[in-house]
């Protein structure tokens with residue numbers, strides 16, 4: 077039996093055991109549930125389809141952290157702080173969300189992913205779980221043939237869908253919005269699937285692009301599957317009241333590992349923050 081199938085079964089068996097139930101399927105999983113046909117995590121990463129990214133396309137979407145430089149510095153600082161914070165807390169899965177739409181979650185995550193890509197030996201899995209308004213594929217200039225909805229429903233094997241950038245970043249993207257996103261994200265199948273991905277690929281960190289917290293129940297419903305949240309705040313738009321109320325609500329449900337103040341205007345052009353990006357913990 078393939079390693080991913082075993083991992084999915086293990087995850088399901090452990091969940092059922094916690095409830096004192098037995099596996100009604102007799103331990104059988106469909107071949108569609110396979111995450112990877114490779115036995116070793118290094119092989120599993122190497123077998124993912126490798127893609128290249130076009131600097132011009134990236135820059136049009138404000139994705140600049142594919143190389144180090146003055147503008148990337150702030151994403152690199154955020155990356156390293158996030159890496160240290162998740163390591164300190166023993167976290168592996170972080171969702172990126174905001175109060176309302178358009179704060180810059182996807183742009184921040186795309187940059188953060190490429191910044192992590194420049195950190196050798198640190199494996200980052202980046203999954204677009206904003207199934208309502210997926211945009212990471214556009215920001216990266218990639219055209220996925222399918223979507224994470226099909227993967228989560230077991231219609232498309234994970235290892236056929238995921239795209240690898242360099243040796244240590246893997247993207248799970250969507251070609252189009254996925255219906256019934258909230259129910260799908262909250263399903264036990266998704267829960268087991270993520271456990272299996274952890275077992276097979278052992279990412280150091282998995283980052284999830286999510287819808288705004290106030291826009292739908294997708295993010296709140298998914299919090300039980302993640303360790304913490306990175307909250308993106310849009311300077312000049314997100315009000316103090318919105319931020320306080322969402323941060324408090326999130327803190328009751330999970331750990332807010334950081335708050336990113338995005339699109340922040342800086343009067344001094346010599347300050348790299350003139351790019352409009354700041355961070356805070």
Ligand SMILES: Nc1ncnc2c1ncn2[C@@H]1O[C@H](COP(=O)(O)OP(=O)(O)OP(=O)(O)O)[C@@H](O)[C@H]1O
Nearest residue numbers: 138177178179180181182183184209339351352353
């Ligand atoms: N630091 C920034 N400076 C200037 N513009 C930015 C910055 N970050 C993002 N933007 C712009 O803001 C807009 C929204 O960005 P993005 O799509 O990343 O937000 P989002 O929070 O993911 O939106 P949604 O809620 O729709 O998912 C885009 O036009 C993007 O280019």
Ligand SMILES: [Mg+2]
Nearest residue numbers: 181182206211
């Ligand atoms: Mg987005």
